Amino acid sequence: METQQKLKDLAVSETGFVFDPHTGNSYNTNETGRAILLALKEGLERAAVVQLLKSDFEIFGDDLERDLDEFLFLLRENGVLPQHFTL
Amino acid sequence: MKSIHSVVAVTGLNATDNPGPGLTVIRSIRQDPDFKGRIVGLAYDTLDPGIYAREYVDDVFLLPYPSQGIEALRERLTYIRERSGVEVIIPTLDSELPAFMALEEHLRAEGIGTYLATQEQYDLRAKDRLAAMGEEAGIQVPRTVVVADPAALYKIHEQLTFPCFVKGLFYGAELARSIDEAVVAFHRVVAKWGGPVIVQEYVHGEELDVVAVGDGCGGLIGAVPMKKTYITDKGKGWAGVAIKDPNLLAITRRFMAHSKWRGPCEVEVIKDSGGAYHLLEINPRFPAWTYLSAGAGMNLPMAVVRLALGETVAPMTTFTAGTMFIRVALDQIARLSDFQQVASTGEMLSSGGKI
Numbered sequence: 242m243e244t245q246q247k248l249k250d251l252a253v254s255e256t257g258f259v260f261d262p263h264t265g266n267s268y269n270t271n272e273t274g275r276a277i278l279l280a281l282k283e284g285l286e287r288a289a290v291v292q293l294l295k296s297d298f299e300i301f302g303d304d305l306e307r308d309l310d311e312f313l314f315l316l317r318e319n320g321v322l323p324q325h326f327t328l
Numbered sequence: 329m330k331s332i333h334s335v336v337a338v339t340g341l342n343a344t345d346n347p348g349p350g351l352t353v354i355r356s357i358r359q360d361p362d363f364k365g366r367i368v369g370l371a372y373d374t375l376d377p378g379i380y381a382r383e384y385v386d387d388v389f390l391l392p393y394p395s396q397g398i399e400a401l402r403e404r405l406t407y408i409r410e411r412s413g414v415e416v417i418i419p420t421l422d423s424e425l426p427a428f429m430a431l432e433e434h435l436r437a438e439g440i441g442t443y444l445a446t447q448e449q450y451d452l453r454a455k456d457r458l459a460a461m462g463e464e465a466g467i468q469v470p471r472t473v474v475v476a477d478p479a480a481l482y483k484i485h486e487q488l489t490f491p492c493f494v495k496g497l498f499y500g501a502e503l504a505r506s507i508d509e510a511v512v513a514f515h516r517v518v519a520k521w522g523g524p525v526i527v528q529e530y531v532h533g534e535e536l537d538v539v540a541v542g543d544g545c546g547g548l549i550g551a552v553p554m555k556k557t558y559i560t561d562k563g564k565g566w567a568g569v570a571i572k573d574p575n576l577l578a579i580t581r582r583f584m585a586h587s588k589w590r591g592p593c594e595v596e597v598i599k600d601s602g603g604a605y606h607l608l609e610i611n612p613r614f615p616a617w618t619y620l621s622a623g624a625g626m627n628l629p630m631a632v633v634r635l636a637l638g639e640t641v642a643p644m645t646t647f648t649a650g651t652m653f654i655r656v657a658l659d660q661i662a663r664l665s666d667f668q669q670v671a672s673t674g675e676m677l678s679s680g681g682k683i
Contacts, residue, residue, distance in 0.1 A: 250572060252650065262649035264534075265555030265571040 244323055248282045251321065261321055268319065273298055277312055287328045329362050329634075335413045336633055337368040339391065340420035340613075341378025345657070346564055349420040349614045351378045356622035356629040358384060363630065368412050374671045380662035382678070387412045390674040391424075398427045402434060409438055412677065416441045416636040418592075418629065420613045422498050425450065441636035443591045445542075445612060452587050453610035455495055455526045465586035467579055467607045470531050470598075476524040481510045488529040495528060496521030501563070503530065528608070533600040535559065536573065538580045539614065539621050541628050541635075543643075544590030549635070550628050550644035551580050552621040557652070568617060570624040572649040575605050583610060592618075592632055617653055624651035 252260040257275045259268040270278065276297060280290045290309065294300055300308075309328075316322040336357060340350030350369065357363050369378055369385035372393055379388045389408045392400040401424075408414055417440055419428040428435075429444050436442075452461050455472075462469035471488040475481060484492075485507070494513035495501040500521050504510035510527065517525050540551035553576040558567035580595050594615035596608040614629065621628045624647040631641045669676045 250649075260650050262572040264573070265557065265569040 244326055245284065247321075247323070248284075251278065251282060253278050253282070259321070264320055266319065266321075268321070273300075273308075274312055277309065278316075281322075281328075290328065330639070331362050331364050332360075332630075332633060332637070334365045334415040334633070334637060335368060336365055336416045336418065337370050337408070337412075337414045338418045338420060339370040339424060341369050341371040341376040341381075341385070341388075342373065343377040343381075345560065346562055347616045347655075348376075348378075349616045349618055351381060351384060352616055352619040353418055353420055353614050353629045354378070354384045355619050356627055357633060359619075359622050360627050360630040363633070366412075368408070368414055370408070370417075371670075374667065377660065379670055379676070380660055380666060382666075386678050388670060388676045390670065394423050394427055398430055401427050402431055405431070405435065405440070406438060409440060411675070414440055416633055418442075418614070418632060418636070419444070422612060425612055441638065443541075443632045443636040445544075445587075445590050445593075449587050449589055450612055453583075453589075453593075453612065455497055455528075455609065456524065458607070458609065461583075461586065462607055465582050467582055468605060469607045470529040472526060472528045474524050475514065475527050478511050478514045481507055481514060481527070484510065484527055488527065491530040493526075493528045493530055495526040497524065497526065531598045531600055531606045531608075533598040533606075535565070536571075536576055536597045536599055536605075537565070537568075537615060537617070538576050538595040538597070539592070539618050539628060540580050540584070540595060541592050541631055542584045542587070542589030544588060546585045546588045548581055548584050548643060549631055549641055550621075550626050551577055552624055552626050552628070552647050553577060553580075554617065554620055558654070565617060567652065567654040568620065569653075570620055570647060570649050570651045575599075579605060579607060583607075592628065617655075620651065620653045621647070623653065624648045 250262050257270045280293055317324055338350050338353050340348030342348040343351050354367050366386045369388045370391050371379050372391055392404055419425055429447050432442055456474045459469045459472040473487050491503055491505045493501045494504050494510055494517055496517045500517050502513035504513045514525055535556045538551050538553045541549040543549050553571050553573050554568040555571050556565035556568045560566050592614045594611040598606045626644050626647040634641050
């Protein structure tokens with residue numbers, strides 16, 4: 242399945258409730274996770290996602306990139322993103 | 329679309345913790361704003377709960393059990409037609425379908441429309457032939473062995489691995505983790521449903537279903553895939569959510585193209601942890617969760633009513649993924665006079681007779 246289509250179909254609410262209509266699974270995420278998902282839905286590149294997180298959440302340093310990768314790993318593990326997805 | 333003023337009869341009014349599909353089909357039809365007709369419920373037992381759901385069912389008639397033969401059913405349906413003016417019948421129970429299929433021509437001659445598969449199509453998806461059908465249609469089916477003699481179970485490990493399901497030809501499935509459990513399950517299933525039994529390898533994964541209607545020419549009138557989100561101890565889906573899974577629709581389309589299925593069916597699938605899809609069963613009728621299709625914006629029972637009346641229905645492709653159903657068990661109050669009427673006369677007509 243095309244990654245873009247999967248991301249496009251992903252429903253992300255204002256409260257951080259996430260519904261994957263392809264699998265029927267639902268999740269809850271925090272404000273940061275929600276921001277990352279919305280950025281992915283918009284098709285932002287990694288640098289842009291990192292920049293957005295820096296500006297919106299005042300996070301700096303190596304932690305930010307590591308946390309981003311960990312969140313992406315969680316999305317892949319739960320089938321929200323395809324296993325081959327990288328950012 | 330054109331309003332429907334017809335009298336539509338639906339079977340399967342049993343609604344216990346393993347409910348028949350009758351009420352879910354009736355609710356779907358009732359929900360459609362174009363339906364202006366009447367609903368006749370066809371039941372087999374005086375305590376079928378749907379009989380007493382008077383807000384959904386206008387008239388009720390008891391039917392003879394399938395064991396009484398086709399002639400008894402034919403006579404009863406002729407009587408019901410005269411009494412209530414039934415123009416469409418939607419049978420919803422596996423055990424009664426062969427009789428209704430055999431009577432299709434007769435019913436049409438009497439002015440009663442149906443939208444059913446042929447006997448050949450019905451046989452094609454039977455549990456003892458599903459594996460062969462899957463191979464021909466390019467659909468993965470768990471390894472399956474038909475067993476008529478329990479002695480064969482002692483060699484079954486040469487063909488598949490435990491655990492496995494021991495299934496009746498029409499109903500019933502028991503999980504067996506060893507040969508001993510399989511032998512016990514064999515005898516239980518044969519005692520209840522008759523032989524032979526079908527032994528099917530167990531596949532662990534997510535339980536997914538599709539309610540679909542085939543056009544009889546290899547195409548799909550419509551389909552709504554669903555993921556079970558709550559499963560009872562009987563293995564029945566008590567809650568579920570409509571999903572947009574193209575793989576499930578692809579399996580459904582392949583089945584329709586191969587069988588040229590006509591009418592409603594339910595496609596039962598397991599998605600394993602590796603993401604592979606395994607076809608478990610094709611049930612030849614609407615499932616008990618069919619109301620989800622209407623709730624999600626694709627009213628498949630209403631489509632079948634129109635098709636049974638001879639109307640053309642364009643393929644339906646859109647529904648709202650994320651629409652959920654959560655079943656609820658409610659106590660409904662029934663009047664003793666209603667029970668008495670059904671028990672003593674086998675019918676209950678709110679209209680007092682043909683309108």
